[in-house]
Amino acid sequence: MIDDVKDLSRVEKAKQLARKEFTNYLGKTFIAVIVASVAVTVFALFIVNRFLNAFTAERALITTGLFVSSLVIFLLLQIGVYKYTKQNGSSIRDFWLTTIMTIITFIATMAACTLLDNVYAMPIAIATLVLIELIDRRTATLATAVLCVLMMVFFLFSDGTKVFDIPVVLSAIVCNCMCAVLINFLEHKHYSRLKFLIAAMLTPLAMQPLVVTLTLAHSDISITILWNVVWCYGANVAAALVFMPLVAIFEGMFNIADDFRLNELCNLSNPLLKRLASEAPGTFNHSLVVGNLAEACASAIGENPNMARCAAYYHDIGKLKAPIYFSENQSSYNPHDELIPEVSVSMITSHTLFGEILAKQNRLPKEIVAICREHHGTSPVGYFYRKALTLKEEGDLAVDKYTYAGPKPQTKIAAIIMVADTIEAAMRAYMPDTREEYEARINKLVDEKLELRQFDECPITMGDIAIIKQTIIEVLPSIHHSRINYDKKRKSSK
Ligand SMILES: [Fe+2]
Ligand SMILES: [Fe+2]
The missing domain is CATH 1.10.3210 (Hypothetical protein af1432)
Known part of the structure; x- marks a missing residue:
């Protein structure tokens, strides 16, 4: 009986401690959620060249929708990262890193699509590669999923749909996300730098038949097929190339013990x-x-x-x-x-x-x-x-x-x-x-x-x-x- 009471109080204490840790985590990372939501919204408005119009009466609703959607997405990311990393005792650091990588990748992806005028140019794998190496595979998967949803929200809310058709946008997101998932599946954090780089550069080749199939499915049999293949592959190779300097910067900045x-x-x-x-x-x-x-x-x-x-x-x-x-x-x-x-x-x-x-x-x-x-x-x-x-x-x-x-x-x-x-x-x-x-x-x-x-x-x-x-x-x-x-x-x- 006494043992049962002792066990119960121990369980209650552990629950209280867990709640306290979670509250502490939420408090210390909430600023990152706000910063990330604002950054994504501002950049999304800037990239479609209508920043000055964003707060007019007719646009205010769309801008608010973009901000609220980003906020909800980053709040979910906040909870997901805690769930995956609480055992390591480094959830706060890992959430900041995941958020920064998500923002960097979102900005790189939006800039690449707009500047190259090809929606297949999405280097989503940047976040995947860096997070596999610096945190783990599950957090990398979570960040990839968040990026996919962010892209969809961006194209749905913004004027991006005037430039790219929604079915084409969705096809491009599917191809690039599957590419990131494949890279996530094949890469191993204990690989040497060269092996990591080679795997990251060869893996996107496997996705190119899907790019061709989806482009053809949109009844596009012009030179666009070639450009879609080139930019989809090019974006993922670019991700592999920027991965090394980013890892070097963030492992030093966050004092991470990667291999x-x-x-x-x-x-x-x-x-x-x-x-x-x-x-x-x-x-x-x-x-x-x-x-x-x-x-x-x-x-x-x-x-x-x-x-x-x-x-x-x-x-x-x-x-x-x-x-x-x-x-x-x-x-x-x-x-x-x-x-x-x-x-x-x-x-x-x-x-x-x-x-x-x-x-x-x-x-x-x-x-x-x-x-x-x-x-x-x-x-x-x-x-x-x-x-x-x-x-x-x-x-x-x-x-x-x-x-x-x-x-x-x-x-x-x-x-x-x-x-x-x-x-x-x-x-x-x-x-x-x-x-x-x-x-x-x-x-x-x-x-x-x-x-x-x-x-x-x-x-x-x-x-x-x-x-x-x-x-x-x-x-x-x-x-x-x-x-x-x-x-x-x-x-x-x-
Ligand atoms: Fe010793
Ligand atoms: Fe010793």
Whole structure:
């Protein structure tokens, strides 16, 4: 009964929190909805060259209709983006980005149609391509759908219908939207830049038979067929060409960790990694090994391997503040010999906080900043706790003063880094001779983290943890070039 009441209050609290988050999101993005609706309406009026007439008595109704329709469309986009991105904790950023890309693509499409005097010249795929890379496939689909509706509203409300017939306009919208959907279906955000570009340029070819068929369906058998094909293909190729600079601009502006950026950050000539290599070589080598382990684990459980590798490379940058206090950077001199355990442990545990500060100063993506802080969770520093216990003459010693400040890992990748980091550090200190002992040690290290409830705040499952353990068991010996004695295992198993 008490448990039921507790569960109910927990559910109610979660609902309240969700409502608060949604209200906060609506408040912080409503200005974007207004700005987008005004921008679309003003541009629509400007492009059909009747801006000055827009507020006359006879036009006021059409202008209002255009604004209200845009407002409703962007409000729906606002709710849709929240639904798709609330798990990432970046809904506000993602909505702003989606809105900006929708406006840019709308303006580019309207300008292209009007200037080229061909309604098939619709580079709708600009938004699709950028959003697949910077957010995800579902948000890209949503933006494409919004653009289709916006085009239809624009042509229905504006004088554009005097220039283009509505059936021709609808055919052009269908062709270009299907092209964007096909690109969305075939592109993959883990593609290299060249592969992404080639796929974006080749995919529109598949839609050209539809362009020919729809043009013929309008009883147009003139040279228009050729122009429609040329402009439909040309618009989508143009979208592929402007995609790269737009991604570069927006990944920097919104500090987004897409795969292109993660690969750049993993480049060992990056200034922060170069500093780590020269000032804390032991930590640098440890981070590279953790990177290999984390990448393999992330692939094994369906997480982003590039993010895992990148997070591992930077997880210990906080040690740059005082590298000599960490065992991997010591040779003969150990400064902890001259310090009391309380001071030693504060030097050790503060590297997560310094890491977070340094990562923010270097504008690393927020996912990596969080992992710098979370990768030890609230684990105790066992060595110094035991040392303090031996020095204490009587009574108990609170373990709280000897633990990391947390928070615990909040994502699956943070949990992977925690496991890989712990195992790598332990195995670097001592690599068992036999396979049995090696596996038992890894199981023990992970079990300790489970007993300390370090994975309680992230969505990782026991199945994921089993896969991560197995992956590390297989991969680590090859990275360390260790020779585990299988003969001993066979003998002992006889
Ligand atoms: Fe660390
Ligand atoms: Fe580490």
